[in-house]
Amino acid sequence: MADKLDVKQGTLALMILKTLEGLGPLHGYGIARRIEETSRNRLALNYGTLYPALLKLEQEGFIKAEWRQSENNRRAKFYALTANGRKQLARETREWHETADLIAAFLAPKREAP
């Protein structure tokens, strides 16, 4: 447990949106499992991180929630991407790539130093 990373602020929203885009409507547990798997268990998501983030996305109108039966016949709240969410995902993906390129450029060993 101790060597697991905390989720960086702002990146969780992107992960959630991407997960929902790939897998369709999903409940909180499913989202958490998927993110942990994708990170190859390097990320730990506790409820206090996950649920406020889900609520925030819902408040912003990027996802919508609905109570449904789960695969093992349990009532669970399923989250799905909205049209706005899709646009937001595209925007954030682009921004994230740009930021990543920028950071990479900064971190690369500098050659032109005298």
Place this chain on the structure above:
Amino acid sequence: MRYIRPALARIAGIFGKDTADDDLREEMQAHLDMEIAENVRRGMSPAEARRQALLTSGGLTVAADAVRDQRGLPWLDSVSADIRYAVRALRHSPAFTAVVVVTLALGIGANTAIFSVVRAVLLKPLPHREGDRLVYLRQSMDGPGGADINFSVPEIRDFRTAAPALGSIAEFSPWFGTLRGKDDAIRIDVGLVTGNFFEVMGLSPILGRVTRPSDDGPGVPAVMVLTHDFWMKRFGGDSSIVGKQVRLDGNSLTVIGVLQPAPWFPDRMDALANMVISPHHLSALMVEGRTHRMTAVIARLAPGASVADARNEVGSVYDRMQRDHKDAYDPGSHYRVAVIPFKEALGERARLTLWILMAAAAFVMIISAANVANLTLMRGVRREHEMVVRAALGAGVGRLRRLLLVENLLLTLTGAIAGLGIAVAGVRLLTSLAERYSARANEIRLDAQVLGFTLLTAVALALLLSFLASLPREGSFAERIAAGVRRLTGDTRKQRLQRGLVVAQVAVSVVLLAGAGLLTRTMVQLSQVNTGLKSEEVLTVQVPLLQLSNIAGTGTDPREVFKAVMQSDAAAKVRYEQIRREIVGLPGVLEVGVGSSTPLKASMTSFEVKAEGKSIKVGEATPRADFRTAAPEYFSAAGIPLIKGRAFAATDGVGAGKVVIINQTLADKFFPGEDPIGKRIAWTGELLKFTPISPEWRTIVGVVGNTQDGGMDAPLRPALFMPFVQELSLSGVIVVRTDADAASLAPTVTRIIHRVAPAAPIEDVLTVKQIKAQSLAPRRLNAALVSSFGILAVLIAAVGIAGVLAFSVSARTNEIGIRMSLGADSGRVQRMILSEGGVLLVLGLAMGVVGAFFATRFIRGLLFGVAPNDPTTFVGVAVMMAAIGIVACWIPALRAARIDPAITMRST
């Protein structure tokens, strides 16, 4: 746009919290169940599966809190939690809460009430358009009744031509008349005004119109404008009154409008009319007589001119007037003129009293605030442990400060609400006080601004209290907890602050008490002033019977007018005699007399007098005397003692020789060391020309004692009495001396007068006792208010001393325990605590006495018969404060003496 949606969602989240909480719980439970099921599937035992699942969750409650923060407005939630907590905490210390709330309520209540009066009477802008441009001109001279003698038409004309800074001048001449109703008649005060009056004053009608220049001069229709108060009182606010005719004395006037509410100065007015109803005001006598001063002057400053400009110009014009008309301004009387902003003039008489009350209330506020601060500090120290624990549980300094602020706000606002209750009652009382001093008393109300003032006071106080309490520095909690801090160890800084506050409380209380003592002594001195009358069981009724209505229709021939007046006067005198005889027959009545004026009240008129063979020294003021008439029985009925000679007799009739009776003051003035009986005296001066009074010599037949006609605190006024039957009965007062309760006779006497003279307006049915009480009432209320503030201050200060000492005792419990176990007896411990308090008390007393020495100078104007630094009062005040202070010290000292060393040592 981006933020609106989440913001709305958040606000919506405040409501429907319960369902959302249920949902969340179910959602997280489902999550947990799925996690457990997955763990079991991987081969864990059910218990282990559950433990692991809970471990990854990071705590359901913490998560729920985080979600809740995201859902609504988190600070609102925590503030409401703070409020709930504060309410609980305050409920746990009911004594503290009660003392603080009551103290604050008294302080805030007194301040709110007095502030609302100060604002209405002194501060609020006048209702007049650009009212700050209005100035009041006052002409005064030395001697009784000389404080405000108005202006004559020629004087006003001079100002108008030579003082351009007075842009426009409004004149009004105080007048009175009998207004005839359907089945009654009342005497009303009417201001005779020029057509430009309302324009200059900046007053508008709320109904109909006001006068205009075309209403000036002779031969125009008589018109009347009602003041708002009178319209409401007499006509019940009936708007159909406009356009109707009313009868005032012999004149018929058309009511043309109702004026907006506005204060009147220098006299209260019921209605305003144009000059045409008084031929006298248009006559040459009035228009050309420089000494015929009957007109009050209010001017609107010219654009760009300042009050100082107006003062300069008026001053130089007035100097020239005095040089050019030496006979109109006798140098011995020191004629002078002042230009006063109208608002100041309106507040003039109320100013000193109100500011003193405001200062007293502010003092009480300071003392209560100091007390509350002290209590809060002590409570804060006792709660240090609690604060440390809260900090250990994760509360930051900001959060703790907010908690304190919420608590203090709760306290001060509760105090403010209770204070408003006190203020509502106080305002009612104060309005009756202010009515005697200011025409603006009817503007007093607890409105939004006054409430704002109260709210602001409460919030400011809460802020002050919250930041007074010292909280541990951020980050120092860990050390404190590690050091095992459980309670205070006697923070010296705080102790010094508390002690300083107590000294200040005592000092301020002493100042207040000194003021209260001086005002109370003034009251005592005044109520001991001898009125000069032998009995208080005397009923007086003012009844003007001379009907001028039949004179108005007689035309302008002076002889015709004179004949009509004399006929009407004779008829009036017959009626007075008839009334007198009927009252004499009543049981319990000892004597009934008729005269022109009420005893203990100043006569409305005074004139210059001279004595045969006596000249006045150069530079000495021209002697004047009150004009009074009296029937033979008047003196003994009123209880005025005859000192020399005789009273009037039936033989001093209409055709008999002119005789007079003078009072002691006038006798001393003209005949010091001589016997005045048989000497001759006469009315004199320019002013006589305007009156029907003859300037012939009159023989003095008697001297009567002085009476306090100008009020209990006023200098004695010279008076000259003439036989009632020898002069016109321009006014009439019936004086009834009884053997028992004079007031109980009032209804019967009123009934008799109504029967004999149904149309006569009856005014001021008062006993001598009531007149005396009335003249003392404002001062009594004043003294009572300041005294109650003083007593309040002392009590609060006593609570303050006792509280600080009690705190000190509880902080030093260990020390005291050690001292006692080392052999100190309880008497010694008691003395130790007493001396601790005694030092504070002595310091406060010394500062207070010095402060009072300077502060009481400001109330010199309100004192009578006692000096501002009266030693008796000062000593009395110091003794009283010391006694109460010592009692306050004794309570904690006794508690200290009862400390059981064994228990305190063990509990350490």
